[in-house]
Amino acid sequence: MSIRIIIPIILLTLLALVPFLTPGLQILLTLALAKGIAVMGITVLLRSGQVSFGHALFFAVAAYGGAFTLMVIPGADLVVVFVFGITAAVLTGVAVGLFVARYRFIFFAMLNLAFSMIFWSILEKFYHYTGGADGMRLPRPTVFGMELERGPYELIMFYLALIMALGLGWFSMRWLESPTGQLFRTLKTNETRLQYLGMSPQRVMLTGYVLSALLCGVGGIIMGLVQGVVTPEYAFWVRSGEMVFIAVLGGAGSVPGALVGAAIYEIVRTYASAFAGDIWQMVLGTFLLIIILFAPGGIAGIYNSVMDRIAGKKEDGE
Amino acid sequence: MNLTLFLLALFDGIAYAALVFIVAVGLTLIFGVMRILNVAHGSLYAVGAYLTASLTTFIVSAGLPPIFAFPCMLVSAILIGVVIGGPLEWLLLRRIYHKPEVLQLLVTFAIFMILEDVQRLIWGTQPIFQSTALQLMGNVRVFSVNYTVYQLILLPVVAVALLFGLRFFLRRTLSGKLITATTEDREAAQAIGIDADKVFLLTFIVGAGLAGLGGALASPTTSILPGIGADMIVLSFAVVATAGLGQIEGAALTALLIGLGRSFAVYVWPETQVLVPYVIMVAVLLVRPEGLFGSPSARKI
Numbered sequence: 129m130s131i132r133i134i135i136p137i138i139l140l141t142l143l144a145l146v147p148f149l150t151p152g153l154q155i156l157l158t159l160a161l162a163k164g165i166a167v168m169g170i171t172v173l174l175r176s177g178q179v180s181f182g183h184a185l186f187f188a189v190a191a192y193g194g195a196f197t198l199m200v201i202p203g204a205d206l207v208v209v210f211v212f213g214i215t216a217a218v219l220t221g222v223a224v225g226l227f228v229a230r231y232r233f234i235f236f237a238m239l240n241l242a243f244s245m246i247f248w249s250i251l252e253k254f255y256h257y258t259g260g261a262d263g264m265r266l267p268r269p270t271v272f273g274m275e276l277e278r279g280p281y282e283l284i285m286f287y288l289a290l291i292m293a294l295g296l297g298w299f300s301m302r303w304l305e306s307p308t309g310q311l312f313r314t315l316k317t318n319e320t321r322l323q324y325l326g327m328s329p330q331r332v333m334l335t336g337y338v339l340s341a342l343l344c345g346v347g348g349i350i351m352g353l354v355q356g357v358v359t360p361e362y363a364f365w366v367r368s369g370e371m372v373f374i375a376v377l378g379g380a381g382s383v384p385g386a387l388v389g390a391a392i393y394e395i396v397r398t399y400a401s402a403f404a405g406d407i408w409q410m411v412l413g414t415f416l417l418i419i420i421l422f423a424p425g426g427i428a429g430i431y432n433s434v435m436d437r438i439a440g441k442k443e444d445g446e
Numbered sequence: 447m448n449l450t451l452f453l454l455a456l457f458d459g460i461a462y463a464a465l466v467f468i469v470a471v472g473l474t475l476i477f478g479v480m481r482i483l484n485v486a487h488g489s490l491y492a493v494g495a496y497l498t499a500s501l502t503t504f505i506v507s508a509g510l511p512p513i514f515a516f517p518c519m520l521v522s523a524i525l526i527g528v529v530i531g532g533p534l535e536w537l538l539l540r541r542i543y544h545k546p547e548v549l550q551l552l553v554t555f556a557i558f559m560i561l562e563d564v565q566r567l568i569w570g571t572q573p574i575f576q577s578t579a580l581q582l583m584g585n586v587r588v589f590s591v592n593y594t595v596y597q598l599i600l601l602p603v604v605a606v607a608l609l610f611g612l613r614f615f616l617r618r619t620l621s622g623k624l625i626t627a628t629t630e631d632r633e634a635a636q637a638i639g640i641d642a643d644k645v646f647l648l649t650f651i652v653g654a655g656l657a658g659l660g661g662a663l664a665s666p667t668t669s670i671l672p673g674i675g676a677d678m679i680v681l682s683f684a685v686v687a688t689a690g691l692g693q694i695e696g697a698a699l700t701a702l703l704i705g706l707g708r709s710f711a712v713y714v715w716p717e718t719q720v721l722v723p724y725v726i727m728v729a730v731l732l733v734r735p736e737g738l739f740g741s742p743s744a745r746k747i
Contacts, residue, residue: 174548177546177547177548178548179548179551179552181485181551181555227728227731227732230735231735233547233548233551234477234483234547234551234691235687237483237551238483238680238683238687239687239731241680241683242680242683242684242724242727243724245676245677245680245720245724246720246721246724249720249721250721253717253720254717365676369555369559372552372555376552406563406566406567407563407567408563409559409560409562409563410559410560410562410563410564410567412556412559413555413556413557413558413559413560413563414556414560416552416553416555416556416559417538417553417556417557420542420549420552420553420556421541424549
């Protein structure tokens, strides 16, 4: 087995053992995984050459969907909350997607930003329903009918996030290789050719867009359930920007890169916020510029080139 | 809705449209010439507002006559164009013209993130209010409505002057014609000896300066606080997209449309005031994807 496969397996095993080895990191990594799943949504879109400055919209819609479910059905089951939250994100994705799928590049990015800003101001202004800037609480749901204490609940959420991250990551990678995914990637390389093949680029774009909305939604609902509260900040452009940043950091278009990028980002942020809390956006912006100008492959690109070098040396030695 | 409220909404709308137009025209000028959407445009607007407020406060506290508040605005706008806009184009944007559009968007977005924090570092998070210029010009009475001269007369006059000035500059002066030529076809323009790099630099400085001017003119009318830059970039993009990217005259009309729509919403259904500009934009784009005044571009195959 090559070292290229061994390293991810070791990392995954360590990750799965985190609740037993270093329980202090458990919550942090749950949030990182939730964010990583959302970032995969951006990553998928990047494969079609598009970037969205407003995907926090779906992140927030799912979390608010979960909060409303818990308000209407007190003590609802985790599965119910999860399904309702994600359904809300997917439906929003279809509605917004039908409109934005006709656009590319600047319009695509900015229209997404506009939609997320609209949702953000609705959340802030209609506080009778949404709780305004204070947001809404997500009380702990029951899990398969069981009322859980905080400890076991958080443990379950960690493994749920891990399974979701791996499952959806695998699915996204498979989807990108599927016929539909290939068409989706053609949007980046040659959209005109797609039309000559008799395909509708809008429909292909919409499919990918809904997938990205779903991924962001899953991330959002996990984040909301773990934090126990959802605020309009979930939909703010800062969060969309953060997601775009992590996607570029992980490696534009690399699905595993999104997860690794999110983990590194969260850990650095937790420890660096004491020193750089006030200038966090500035630090992110600077790093974004550095990555784009000097290391466009991101973490995935660096990893691959290091692995290539190791593999190359081995071949030389033999 | 009685006459008083109607007039108030009308005046609010005109004053607001004038400000939005000044910012949006910079955005659309930069896009029209350089094919880059400057996401950091809103931050330049915010810095312009902050800078003017600080300069004015300084002048008033130094005992100088308050009339100097007006030169302060011009100084801030020029500073923003030359000190921030110039180096941005020269050091950063120049490297990315040949790169994919996604990367161009990401670079200006990164600048936006950086500038948002720079503002907070320099001016803090407390709202700043500096209305010397507004008070200096007094009020005017129209029918039964008292309104500030600054907002009702000065802002629209500046906006209209800018519109015609820009038209004149682009069509009648040599530098303007050089810019138009480079916009039409960069390679052909370079082939006949136009320094395209210089044209781009000049355009970006002017565009950034306009964002700064918009902020400077807005500063006496509103309290300046973090986040106004993000609001402004989305709003001015809505104006520019509704008009059609690169359309200067169109931007003036859509700014008026969106400004009036928003101010009437304030009096009729206040919760929706933030939504109105986007509803107008989405409605227009659904019918005309290239904007009200844009023409569909020929597809390259």
